[in-house]
Structures are given as structure tokens and as C-alpha cells.
Amino acid sequence: xxxxxxxxxxxxxxxxxxxxxxxxxxxxxxxxKSLETNTPLIVKxxxxxxxxxxxxxxxxxxxxxxxxxxxxxxxxxxxxxxxARIGDPTGKSETRPMLSSEDITKNIQTYLDQLxxxxxxEKTEVVYNxxxxxxxxxxxxxxxxxxxxxAQMIQRxxxxxxxxxxxxxxxxxxMYPILQGYDSVAIDADVELGATEQxxxxxxxxxLQRNAGTEPQxxxxxxxxxxxxxxxxxxxxxxxxxxxxxxPNDMFGKVMSISDDLMWNYYEVATDVPMEEVGRLKAGVAxxxxxxxxxxxxxxxxxxxxxxxxxxxxxxYDWFENVFSKRNMDVDLPEVKIDEDEVGAIDLLxxxxxxFKGTSDARRLITQGGFKVNDVAVKDVKAMIKIEAGMIVRxxxxxxxxxxx
Amino acid sequence: xxxxxxxxxxxxxxxxxxxxxxxxxxxxxxxxKSLETNTPLIVKxxxxxxxxxxxxxxxxxxxxxxxxxxxxxxxxxxxxxxxARIGDPTGKSETRPMLSSEDITKNIQTYLDQLxxxxxxEKTEVVYNxxxxxxxxxxxxxxxxxxxxxAQMIQRxxxxxxxxxxxxxxxxxxMYPILQGYDSVAIDADVELGATEQxxxxxxxxxLQRNAGTEPQxxxxxxxxxxxxxxxxxxxxxxxxxxxxxxPNDMFGKVMSISDDLMWNYYEVATDVPMEEVGRLKAGVAxxxxxxxxxxxxxxxxxxxxxxxxxxxxxxYDWFENVFSKRNMDVDLPEVKIDEDEVGAIDLLxxxxxxFKGTSDARRLITQGGFKVNDVAVKDVKAMIKIEAGMIVRxxxxxxxxxxx
Numbered sequence: 001x002x003x004x005x006x007x008x009x010x011x012x013x014x015x016x017x018x019x020x021x022x023x024x025x026x027x028x029x030x031x032x033k034s035l036e037t038n039t040p041l042i043v044k045x046x047x048x049x050x051x052x053x054x055x056x057x058x059x060x061x062x063x064x065x066x067x068x069x070x071x072x073x074x075x076x077x078x079x080x081x082x083x084a085r086i087g088d089p090t091g092k093s094e095t096r097p098m099l100s101s102e103d104i105t106k107n108i109q110t111y112l113d114q115l116x117x118x119x120x121x122e123k124t125e126v127v128y129n130x131x132x133x134x135x136x137x138x139x140x141x142x143x144x145x146x147x148x149x150x151a152q153m154i155q156r157x158x159x160x161x162x163x164x165x166x167x168x169x170x171x172x173x174x175m176y177p178i179l180q181g182y183d184s185v186a187i188d189a190d191v192e193l194g195a196t197e198q199x200x201x202x203x204x205x206x207x208l209q210r211n212a213g214t215e216p217q218x219x220x221x222x223x224x225x226x227x228x229x230x231x232x233x234x235x236x237x238x239x240x241x242x243x244x245x246x247x248p249n250d251m252f253g254k255v256m257s258i259s260d261d262l263m264w265n266y267y268e269v270a271t272d273v274p275m276e277e278v279g280r281l282k283a284g285v286a287x288x289x290x291x292x293x294x295x296x297x298x299x300x301x302x303x304x305x306x307x308x309x310x311x312x313x314x315x316x317y318d319w320f321e322n323v324f325s326k327r328n329m330d331v332d333l334p335e336v337k338i339d340e341d342e343v344g345a346i347d348l349l350x351x352x353x354x355x356f357k358g359t360s361d362a363r364r365l366i367t368q369g370g371f372k373v374n375d376v377a378v379k380d381v382k383a384m385i386k387i388e389a390g391m392i393v394r395x396x397x398x399x400x401x402x403x404x405x
Numbered sequence: 406x407x408x409x410x411x412x413x414x415x416x417x418x419x420x421x422x423x424x425x426x427x428x429x430x431x432x433x434x435x436x437x438k439s440l441e442t443n444t445p446l447i448v449k450x451x452x453x454x455x456x457x458x459x460x461x462x463x464x465x466x467x468x469x470x471x472x473x474x475x476x477x478x479x480x481x482x483x484x485x486x487x488x489a490r491i492g493d494p495t496g497k498s499e500t501r502p503m504l505s506s507e508d509i510t511k512n513i514q515t516y517l518d519q520l521x522x523x524x525x526x527e528k529t530e531v532v533y534n535x536x537x538x539x540x541x542x543x544x545x546x547x548x549x550x551x552x553x554x555x556a557q558m559i560q561r562x563x564x565x566x567x568x569x570x571x572x573x574x575x576x577x578x579x580m581y582p583i584l585q586g587y588d589s590v591a592i593d594a595d596v597e598l599g600a601t602e603q604x605x606x607x608x609x610x611x612x613l614q615r616n617a618g619t620e621p622q623x624x625x626x627x628x629x630x631x632x633x634x635x636x637x638x639x640x641x642x643x644x645x646x647x648x649x650x651x652x653p654n655d656m657f658g659k660v661m662s663i664s665d666d667l668m669w670n671y672y673e674v675a676t677d678v679p680m681e682e683v684g685r686l687k688a689g690v691a692x693x694x695x696x697x698x699x700x701x702x703x704x705x706x707x708x709x710x711x712x713x714x715x716x717x718x719x720x721x722y723d724w725f726e727n728v729f730s731k732r733n734m735d736v737d738l739p740e741v742k743i744d745e746d747e748v749g750a751i752d753l754l755x756x757x758x759x760x761f762k763g764t765s766d767a768r769r770l771i772t773q774g775g776f777k778v779n780d781v782a783v784k785d786v787k788a789m790i791k792i793e794a795g796m797i798v799r800x801x802x803x804x805x806x807x808x809x810x
Contacts (some may be wrong), residue, residue, distance in 0.1 A: 085547070136543040137583075142490070145576040150568060152557065153576065163555060170580060171550040171558065178576075179543075 006032045010071050010142045017060070017269035019196050020221040021202070026217045030190050034073070044189035044217070045076035046129070049107035055112045055241035056303065057225035057234030059268050061193045063306075064222060066125060068191070069123055076187050079108055079120070079339040081130035083179055106254060110157045117244055117307055132186045133176055133179060144178050148204075149212055153177075156200045181205040184217050191218045223269060228254055230262040239357060247332070248304045252316035254326075255300035260285070260292045260371045297321075323400060333402040338387050345383045347395070355395045362395075370396045412436045414477050422465070422674040424601050425626040426549050429474045432623045435595050439478070448473045449594035449622070451483035451534070451585060454466070456513035457518045460646035461708065462590045462630035462639030465674050466598045471629060472500060473596070474528055481592050482524070483512055486535035488584050522649055522712050538584060539590045546644045553618055554607075556583075561605045581600045585700075586610040589622050606737045609671055628674060635667040644762060654739070655719035658707035661729075662803050664688070668704055676707040702726075728805055738807040743792050750788045753798070775801045 010031050011024070021027060034041050045065050051058075063169040084104050117120065153174050154160055162169050176198060179261050184192055184205030194202050199221050206216035224233045227240025234241045238308055242254045258266065267278045284290030297317055298376075305313035323333065349355045349362040349371065356362045362371075372394040373385060389405040410637055415436050416429070425523040426432060450470050456463075474480050489509050498712050503723045520526065561563055572652050582605060589610030599607050604626055611621035629638045632645025639646045647659045663671065665763050672683045686703075689695030702722055710718035728738065743757055754760045754767040754776065767776075767786075777799040778790060794810040 082543075086545075092690045133543055138487075138538055138541040138546055139490075140578050141543055141546050141578060145580060150555075150559065150564070150574040150576060150579070151571075159555070166556075169551045169555040171555060171583075174548050174555070174576060175550060177549060 002033045003032060005215055006035055011031045013067055013071065016275060017222065018220055019197065022219040029219060033303055038181055040073040041190040042074050042076055043191045043193065044076050044078055044184060044187060045193045046080055046183060046381065047111065048080040048084040049111060050084055051107065052054040053236060054244045055234055055236065056270050057241065059118055059244055060225055061195065061222045062173045064193055066074055068117055071119055075123065076125045076127050077208060078183055078187065079126060079128050081128045083135035085387050114244060127187060136142060144182060147207065148178060158293055177201040181208040181358045184203065185209055185264055186210050193222060194219050195224050197224065215405045219319060226262060226265065228258050232260045244307045248308050248312040248316040249319050251304050252276045252300040252320050256296055256320060263296055266324060270301065271306065273302055281389060324397060333400060335404050336401045340387055342384050342386055345378055345381055345385055348385050355399050365395055406496045408440045411440055416694055418472055418476065421680060422627065423625055424628040425604065427579045427624040435623060437525040445477050445478040447481055447593055448593040448596045448598065449481050449483055449589060450593060450598045451485055451588060452516065453485040453489040454509050454516055455489055460639055460641065460650060461675050462646065462724055464523055465630055466600065466627045469598055477529065480528065481520060481530045483534050483588055483592065484531060484533050486533045487538035488534060488541050488581060519649060532592060534588050541794065548696050549587060551612065553583060581610045590614055590617050596625055598625050598627065600629050601626045602629065617668055628785055630672065630674060631667060633663050635664045643791060649712050653713050653717040653721040654724050657705040657746065660708055661701055661725060668701055670703055676704065676711065678707055715777040727803060738805060738810050741806045742809045745792055747789050747791055750783055750786060750790055752789050754800055758798065758806060760804050770800055
């Protein structure tokens with residue numbers, strides 16, 4: 001094996017979809033040394049056990065981790081059992097409450113259960129920062145604190161904004177980036193992955209490693225995935241997400257709802273389709289030789305394949321074709337049970353079917369003729385809909401359910 | 406005993422010379438409760454074992470502590486073995502280096518040796534904050550940090566000035582006031598003494614005690630004593646101090662060199678002369694019935710009495726009378742050995758006798774006729790003085806030495 005060729009091959013795979021790399025030169029050097037000494041790189045991704053259901057936005061750095069794993073590197077998946085009690089202030093406009101240890105334990109289990117869908121857990125070392133942070137004493141803390149100045153900390157975007165707005169920033173929040181940095185010293189990380197908004201924290205690891213006399217870690221910042229709306233970042237609370245444990249048809253349907261522009265983003269950071277091929281698809285759409293809808297269906301199938309398997313990907317593709325493209329009702333439709341005998345049109349769309357978050361979107365759809373009951377458009381926003389078992393309700397092109405009673 | 410009368414008596418003694426009291430009402434309440442329950446108040450004074458020789462400026466809060474002791478309260482004299490490693494940033498324009506533990510041990514011994522001159526050591530509990538601070542773990546530190554915001558900290562005068570000037574403020578310095586406050590929780594202080602510049606730190610103890618559900622300590626801020634020059638605060642490095650271990654005649658002579666105005670300050674915070682009497686002296690000087698020099702001699706004798714004894718006070722008084730007022734040479738004079746046979750007038754005053762820090766003051770004295778060798782004025786600043794054993798050199802009215810070879 002020509003080491004330089006292999007370094008370039010790995011670098012090309014690893015650079016895909018990365019928003020910022022500090023620095024490419026250092027990563028190249030580390031990969032070379034790793035190959036020469038036959039010592040895998042230690043790659044760190046830390047999460048706080050605060051959340052629950054993972055979506056494909058969370059999966060972006062996790063899938064990058066998987067690439068390192070596939071290339072033979074050592075993945076240390078760090079669960080911030082200790083730091084979760086502080087709460088990462090990143091991007092928050094207010095001080096976060098500390099988590100109880102019960103919540104933490106429950107969240108970790110949910111997290112690990114879902115991780116299996118992305119990482120090779122046999123080759124993943126799960127580490128908990130409570131194991132070393134719990135042992136730190138005041139003297140150690142002071143040594144860490146002495147390596148940073150107040151000015152450095154308040155430079156951080158979310159701190160400076162909150163300070164300028166007169167909102168409280170607890171001193172405990174200054175500890176979060178420092179402890180995240182110390183984690184890198186503790187596990188001897190060569191590379192740390194994170195979202196772009198984590199850059200400040202990731203760089204603190206470099207500071208502390210450098211001060212400790214070790215080689216600073218490479219910081220690899222992944223983009224934050226836009227949600228289905230193409231505007232906000234993907235998040236559960238905004239209901240613009242694709243959960244990695246969602247059913248194939250739901251995943252597929254959600255992919256179909258994104259804009260053509262957003263599709264290329266998802267191709268790059270949420271699938272393994274080679275970038276050359278993505279380039280060809282994009283060119284085809286641009287010159288009119290490929291219909292964007294076809295690219296989107298392919299994207300849907302790719303994403304279902306990642307979190308389920310190829311067969312499910314194909315089946316979801318067929319299902320969508322039948323229901324939406326061929327308007328064939330002879331397929332499984334999502335079912336929703338409604339007890340009432342009669343429901344107002346807007347209430348049906350917003351409260352019963354959760355198709356919309358607010359009434360104004362529902363109102364617009366109805367007046368534009370997108371609301372159909374058994375394929376008949378209902379354009380009166382005040383219409384009372386008689387609920388019957390087996391009736392099919394559509395909202396626009398991509399939302400469809402069968403009502404049961 | 407009428408408790409209310411006793412409370413007022415104690416309050417009057419304790420309020421003497423205090424610059425700020427937070428708050429008098431609370432101190433009154435605490436004194437009352439102390440008398441009612443027959444439980445002495447716990448009075449804290451903390452020092453960092455950074456310095457060496459104590460001067461009568463350092464003695465101001467120590468003498469206040471002695472008053473509490475004399476009134477039957479419990480004195481906890483806190484030595485900041487732990488915090489000394491951080492260095493209190495108060496009033497400093499730069500981050501202080503940490504002290505080595507050898508320096509700390511040496512400084513503590515020097516400190517305790519001198520304390521005996523002021524406090525009743527039998528009734529003084531000496532405590533070391535390393536005993537509890539060393540045990541704090543990261544989790545405890547986070548709990549402390551969570552009680553303060555960044556905005557609160559950077560309000561502190563010396564922090565905000567340094568930040569505004571773009572000078573570094575280490576994060577570790579934020580810990581100093583917090584740990585000083587935690588010390589008050591740890592030793593359950595009812596009252597903490599400090600200099601006015603310590604107000605910010607002392608108040609943090611109130612915050613932490615309140616949050617811990619205990620009654621906040623009373624903060625008693627003592628003024629910072631001006632040095633002999635009446636301009637700068639008394640300090641060894643400015644050579645404007647009276648050390649508490651200095652010889653009686655030296656102490657006395659230094660007191661005689663202060664201005665008439667400054668004398669009343671010294672009377673109030675550096676002696677036990679009842680304030681009514683100080684008032685009478687002041688009035689006498691004002692109406693011309695008492696010569697200020699007589700008040701100053703009395704002050705000199707009072708200060709020598711405090712750090713030596715009454716007899717030494719009287720002897721220093723007599724010595725000064727003989728040498729300066731009666732110009733009687735038949736007394737012990739301070740002796741200085743000079744090896745050279747001939748020394749320039751300015752060099753003699755500045756380098757050999759240390760009467761002045763700079764040449765310009767020496768030059769002025771000479772031209773004004775204040776420099777006398779064997780009672781003959783030498784007004785030529787370029788004069789070479791022939792050094793002979795037994796010769797008497799005077800500089801102004803209060804500096805006199807006998808030369809030996």
C-alpha cells in the first residue's frame with residue numbers, strides 16, 4: 001500500500017460534508033502517522049444525555065464517526081454524564097437547568113439503543129466523563145481555570161450576546177467548554193467531531209492539550225442540518241425532523257416534502273451516495289434531463305436504506321409511487337382514529353391529524369383546494385366534516401391518511 | 406446586667422474607626438442574641454500568608470479583632486493556605502503569581518510570631534482554609550459557581566478596569582471572592598472584618614450564607630491607613646510604614662514625622678485613647694491651648710506602649726525630648742557604620758543613611774540648611790564630608806545618627 005495514496009483516500013472520504021476543519025494539514029499529518037505506525041486515531045464525539053429521539057440531523061456527526069470506524073480508527077463515544085448536570089450553554093439564550101441523574105440514566109439507554117442504527121457498537125468505546133470529572137478537586141479546577149481569561153470566554157458569541165442584552169450568564173457555564181476541552185486531554189483525542197456551533201468548545205480542547213504538552217486535536221465541524229422546512233435547524237420541538245427510528249413510509253414521505261434545493265444538502269451529509277454521482281444528478285436536473293422528483297425519490301430510498309435496509313427502501317419507494325404518483329389506494333395508508341362524528345375542517349387538519357401547527361396554514365390549504373375528503377376538494381374553511389370509517393383525507397400532495405373510528 | 410445597655414456599650418466600642426458596616430442593625434441584633442443566649446459571636450479575619458513584616462496599617466483590623474476578643478467573642482483567625490495559591494486580585498492591576506507551599510509555611514510562622522503582639526493567642530482559634538477547600542470536588546465547585554453570574558463578577562472595580570484596559574483577568578481570579586465567601590460558610594462566621602477594598606469579597610460570604618439558609622455575616626470594613634507621607638497607603642515597599650516590631654525610638658521618631666492632620670486618624674484607628682479624649686485634644690489644638698507637637702508625642706508614646714509596653718513608651722518619649730527638643734546628646738543615638746573616609750553630602754544622606762529615597766529631597770534639605778554635621782549646617786550639595794567616628798549627622802528635625810567606623 002502506498003501510504004500517501006491511502007492518506008489522500010481517507011482524507012477525501014473524511015472531508016465530505018465537513019463545514020470546517022482545523023486543520024486539514026494536521027489531519028493529513030495525523031492520518032499519515034497513524035498509517036506509518038499502525039496506530040489508529042482516537043476520534044471523539046461527545047454528547048450530553050439530555051435528548052431522547054435521534055433524528056437524521058443528529059446523525060450527521062454520528063455518520064462521520066462511522067466513516068472513521070470503517071477506516072479502522074478508534075471511536076470514543078463520550079457521554080457527558082457529568083457535564084449534563086451543567087448543561088451546555090451553546091446557542092441557548094438562557095441558563096439551562098441541571099438534569100437529574102435518573103433522567104440522565106434513562107436518556108443514555110435511549111441514546112445507546114438508537115446508536116446501533118448508525119455505529120458499529122462492537123468497535124465503539126463508550127466512555128463517561130463522570131469517570132474522570134468526578135475525581136477532580138478544587139486544585140485541579142483552579143489549574144484548568146488559570147489557563148483561560150475572562151476576555152476569551154466572553155468573546156463566545158452566545159455569552160457576549162446575553163451579556164450585552166443584560167441576561168444572566170452563570171459562572172458555571174464558563175466551565176462547560178473548559179470541561180469539554182479537558183475531556184479531550186483525558187481520553188487523548190486525536191480528532192473531535194462536533195456541530196459548527198460547537199467550534200468554541202472544541203477549540204478549548206486544543207488549548208488544554210497544547211498546554212499539557214500533547215499534540216492538539218483536529219477539530220472537525222459538521223454543518224447543522226436544516227429541517228424539512230429548509231429554514232430552521234432540524235429539531236423535534238419544531239416538528240421539522242425525520243427520526244432515525246421512524247417507519248420507512250413516514251421517512252420516505254417526509255423526504256418527499258423537502259424543497260429541491262435542500263435535497264442536495266441532504267444528499268451530501270445524510271447519504272453515502274458518491275459525490276460524483278450527486279454531481280451528475282444535479283447537472284441532470286439543471287439541464288432538464290432528470291426530473292427533480294425522481295432525485296428526491298432516490299434520496300428517500302437511500303435514507304430509508306440507511307436506517308432500515310435496502311428492501312424497505314425499495315418498498316417505501318413503491319408505496320409512494322402507488323399512493324401519490326399513481327394515486328393507487330390499494331396500499332397501506334397511515335391510519336388515524338377519530339371518535340367524533342363531525343369535526344370542523346380546520347380542527348381536523350390541525351388538531352386531529354397534526355398536519356399543521358397553526359390554523360393559518362390549514363386555512364390557506366383549504367382555500368387553495370388542497371384539502372380533499374375522498375378525493376373531493378373541500379374549499380370552505382368553516383365546513384363541518386362528517387367522520388366515517390375508511391374515508392381518505394389528503395392535505396396537499398404529500399399528506400394522506402385513512403380515518404378509522 | 407441590662408442587656409440593651411451592654412449591647413450599646415459593645416456597639417460603641419466596635420464601631421470606632423470602622424469605615425463601613427453592613428449593617429449596624431444586624432450587628433446590634435447579633436450582639437443582643439449573643440448576650441441573651443450566652444453564645445459568643447464568631448468573628449472572622451482572613452489573611453493570605455503572602456506578606457512578611459506587619460506594620461501598624463495591618464494592625465488596624467487586627468486590633469479590631471482584639472476588641473471583639475476583649476468583649477468575650479470568639480475570634481477565628483483564618484490563614485488562607487489555599488487561597489494564597491490563587492492570590493487575591495483585589496486592587497491589583499495584574500494577575501498575581503501563585504505562591505509556593507514553602508513560602509506559605511515560612512510566611513505563616515512570621516505572621517503568627519507577630520500576631521502575639523496584638524491578639525490574645527490563648528483565645529485565638531487559628532484556622533487554615535486548606536483544611537476544607539482541599540476537600541472540595543468539581544461538583545462542589547460547580548455548586549458555588551452556579552450562585553454567581555458573570556455580570557456580578559465583572560462589576561467588581563478592579564476586574565472591570567482591567568477588562569476595559571484590555572488587560573488579562575484569569576478565570577481563576579473569579580474564584581478568589583467565591584472561596585473567601587465559602588470560608589465564611591465553612592467556619593459559620595457571624596462577623597467578617599476586612600479592609601474597605603475587600604468589600605466585594607466580604608459581601609460574597611453574605612450571598613453564600615444566605616443561599617445556604619444561614620444568617621448572613623455582618624461585614625465590617627476598616628479604613629486603609631495612610632502611610633507616614635499622608636498620601637499613599639502604608640506599605641513596606643513605599644517605605645512609609647511603622648513596623649509593629651520596630652524598636653521603640655524608631656517607632657516614636659516615625660510617629661513624630663507625620664503631619665498634624667494625619668495624627669488624628671492615627672489616634673482613632675491605631676490607639677486605644679478614648680474618642681472623648683481625642684476630641685478634647687483636637688479642640689485644644691484648634692483653640693491654641695495645646696501645642697500639636699505635644700499631641701504627637703503622646704501619640705508616639707501610645708503606639709510604643711501598644712507594641713512594647715508603657716515603660717518603653719515613656720523612655721522613647723524622654724529620648725525624643727532629649728535629642729530633639731532639648732538637643733541633649735547624652736543619650737543613645739542610632740549608630741551607622743561607614744567604612745569610607747570621605748563621602749559626598751548627597752550620597753551620605755541617600756545611600757549611606759537611607760534618610761531619603763531620591764537625591765532631589767536630599768538636595769533640597771541641604772540647600773535649606775537642614776543637613777548638619779556635628780551641629781554645623783553644610784549647605785553645599787557638592788561638599789565632600791570627612792567621615793569620623795562619633796560624628797553626629799542630622800537631617801531636619803527628626804533624623805539623627807551617630808557615625809561609627
